[in-house]
Amino acid sequence: MKNKINLFQFTSELLSLLIFISGLVLLYGWISDVSALKSIFPGAVGIKTNTTICFISIGLGLWFLQEKRMHLSLARLSAMILGSLVLLIGFLTFSEYVSGINLGIDNFLLKEPVGAILTSSANRMAFTSSINFILVGSAVLLLLQQRKDFFCYLAQSFAFIAIIISLITLLGYIYGGSLLYLPIKYSPVIAINATFLFILTGICIMFSRPKCGFMKTVSSEGPGGVIMRVVYPIAILIPMFLGWLKLYVEKEKIFTNETGVLFVAIVNLTFISIYLYALSRRLNYLDIERQKGEQAQRLLVNIVESSDDAIIGESLSGTILSWNKAAERMYGYSFAEVKGKNASIIIPAHKEQEMLELYKRIKRGEHIEHFETEHCRKDGSCMDISLSISPLKDDRYGIVGFSAIARDISERKIEHERILKDKQYLEMLINSLPGIFYVLDADANILLTNRKLSEVTGYSMEEVLKMKGTDFFSEKDKKLIEEKIRQVFEKGEAEVEAYLITKAKKIIPHYFNGMRIVKDEKPILVGMGIDITERKSAENKLKESLRLKTDFTNLVSHELRTPLAAIKESVSIVLDDLTDPAGPKQKELLSIAQNNIDRLTRLINDILDFQKLESGKVEFRFEKNDLNEAIGIAVKTITPVAMSKGLDIILKLEDNLPRAAFDPDKIIQVLSNLLNNSLKFTEKGNITISTVREGNVIKVTVADTGPGIKNDDLSKLFVQYGQLERAPGSTGLGLAISREIIRAHGGKIWAESKFGQGLTVHFVLPIIERRERGG
C-alpha cells in the first residue's frame, strides 16, 4: 500500500522533471531555431515561446509541490510563485483571445517568424493551451492548500479537464481531423509536443497527491483501486486504438465501413472478454484476501475480547472507541455506557495532569509500557493499574488514536506492600536486637547487619557495609576470628570472645557466635555479638573476691596459730608437771583442752592445705617411689590407735609393684586420711589395705568393716565441707584434700559401699609418668 503511494509520488516527481527539462529543450529549440524540436513534423503546428516558459515553470513548480517538500516553506513559496506565473500567462493569453487586444506578451521573449500555421497572432499559444495553463496553474495553487480534501478534488478535476482538452487535440492528430475545423481566430491546435506535455502535466498533478481527492480511490487497496489502476488505462487506450485502427483499415480500403465496424466490435469483444475475465479473477482473489483479513480481524477481536486485561481504543482526543469485556468487568461500565465518551471518566482528578503528559508522549509516537497509575470504577472506587499504551497508526493519516491496555494491580500492590512491611518489620526486629547482628559470607564480607554495629563501632552504616567482618579486630584477634568463621562453614557453628576495636580505637570485649545457614543455595554465616564488658568486670570482681577470701583465710589461719601455740604450750607445761603438780581432775580437764587445741590446729592446717591445693599453689615433687613403702609408713602411724581399738590391719600388697611417680609426703597424707577415716568409724573388724597393678595404673584400696554409707551419699564423700556425719576430730576436708592430691597426680579416687557393710575407697596412680593436673 505504501509502495503504491510512493510509486505514484515517485512517478509524479519524475514527470515534473521531465516536463521541466522538455520545456528547457523546447526553449532551446526556439532560441536556436530547430524546427524538429518546435513542431516535430514539418508543417505541423509549432510550439510557442510562452508555452515553453509555462512548461518550464509548471515542471519546476510541480517538482517543488511534491509532498515531501511541503514542510519547506521555500518550496511552498516557489511552487506558489511558479504556479501563479503559469496561471498569469494563461489568463493573459486567454484575455487576448477574448478581448482581441494584443497585450504584447506573446513576443515578449522571442519573435516568431511570420507564416506560422494555425496561429492567430504571431507566437501566441493556442486558445486551448491558455485554458490548460489556467487549469494547471490553478491546480498547483489549490494543491498548496494542504489539509482540505475539497481543494484536492478541485485541483485534480482541473488536471483531468486539461488532460481531456489535450486528448482531443491528440486524437485529432491521430485520427487526422475534427477540431482542425474550428475558427482560426482561436487557433485551437496545440503543438503535438505540447499536447504530450499537457497530458504528462495533468498526470503529474494527479500523482503528486495520491492520498487525497479522486486519487484516494485510485491508490486504494480496495477493488475500486484495482479497477481504476488496471481497467481504467486500458479502457481508455483500447477504444482510442480501435478507433484509429478502424479509420486506418478503412482508409487503406482493406475493409469496407461495415466490415470495419464488425472488426472493431469483434476485437473489442475479445479484448474486453479477456480483460474482464482477468479482472474478475483478480477481484475474486482480492475478495478472498479480504475475507482472510476479516477472519484475522475477527480473531483479533476475539483475542481482545477474551483478554483479562482491559483493552480500550481511544481517539487522539481521548474519545472511547472500543471497550472489551475485561474493561466492562474491571470498570463496571458497559461499552454502550462509555462509547463516545471521553476516557477521563475513569481517570481520577489527581491523575489527569499525568495522563495529559502521557498523551503528549503518545502523540509523538512513543510506546508506554507498564506505567503505574490509578483508574476509577463506575462505583467511584479506584484501583492501582499498570497501563501500556501504543499509538494506533493509519497509513494515510499517521497517528489516529491509541490503544490502552490496563491491568488491575491492586492485589499485586497490596502483596508488594505486605512484603515491604514484612521487610520493615524484620529490619525493625534486627535493629532492636540487644547485640550486633550480622550475616557474613565465607570471605567475611558483611552481607547484612543491624544499626547496633554502627552504633557500637562509630562507623557509619555505609562504611560498615563496605568493611569485612574481620576489620574490627586487632591482628591477633583477626586470626582467631578467621579461624572461627572457617569453623562455622565447616562444622556448622562456633563461638569466640574477642575485643572489638571502635573507630575511636576503644576496645570493647564481645562474645560472638555464628551459625551456618543456607540462603539461595549458598552457605552463609548468621550470628550475634554481645558486649561482655559487664561480665568481664564481674569475672574480675569474682577473681578479686576469691583472692580476698584466700588472703583472709590465710591471715586468719596464721593469726590463730600464735595464740594457739601459747595455749597449747601452757597446757602442756602444766600437764608435764613443770609447775605445781595438778590433781587428777585438773589433769583430765587439761587433757580435754589439749585434744581440742590439736583438733583446732588440724582444722587450720587442713583449710590451708585444701586452699593451696585448690588454687594450684602446692608444688609436687614427683619422684619414682615404691607405693608399698609409703603404705608401710602410713600404716605405722595408725597402728597404735588401731590396736587400742582392737582392730586388725590387714595388708594385701602385691610384690614387685612397679615404681610410680608420686610425691611420697602427699600420698602418705592421702593414705593417712583414708586410714584415719576408717579408724574413726570402725568399731570392730578390720581395715584392709591392698595394692594391685591394673594395666598402666596401680590401684590402692582401703576397706573397712565400719557402718559404710548410703549409695546416695557416695557422691558427697569427696566434696569439700561435705562431711556426712559429724565425727570427732574430723575437719571434713580430709577426703576433699585427698581427691585434689590424687587428681594432681593424674589419678582417680572413688568409693563404694554397702550401707552397714563398711566403706571401700580406691585410688589409682599412673605407672608411666603422667603429670597433668586432673579435673
Next chain:
Amino acid sequence: MFEFRKTILVVEDEKDMSRVLEVRLNGLGYKVITAEDGQKGLEKAKSEKVDLIILDLMLPKMPGEQVCREIRKDQQIGDIPILMLTAKSQDADKIVGKVIGANCYLSKPFDSAVLIEEIEKILKPG
C-alpha cells in the same frame, strides 16, 4: 652462780608465747633471755653469750628472716644455732636451707615433745 647452764635467746614479740617458752625452757634447765623485737634480739645475740636462738619469723622492727641473716653474716655470733618458730607453714625449705640459714623450723602451734627433741638435738649432740 655456777654458769654451766646453756643460754637460750627467745626472740618473740608475743609476750604470752615468750613467757610460756621461758617457763618450759627453764623447766628443762636452760637459762632464758628474751627479746621482744628483731632489733633487740640481734643486739642481745651479740651482747650476751647465747647457745641457741629461738627466733620468731614475724617480728616488729626487724623481721626474723633478716635477724637470721644478720647473725649468719656476723663473724662473732655467726655459728649460733637458730631454731625458727613461725605461724607461716610455707617456705620451710627456704628458712631451713641456705637462703636464711636457720638450723630447724617449727610451725606454731608446735608439739612440746618435738620442741624438746629439736633443742636437745642441737645442744646435746651425741
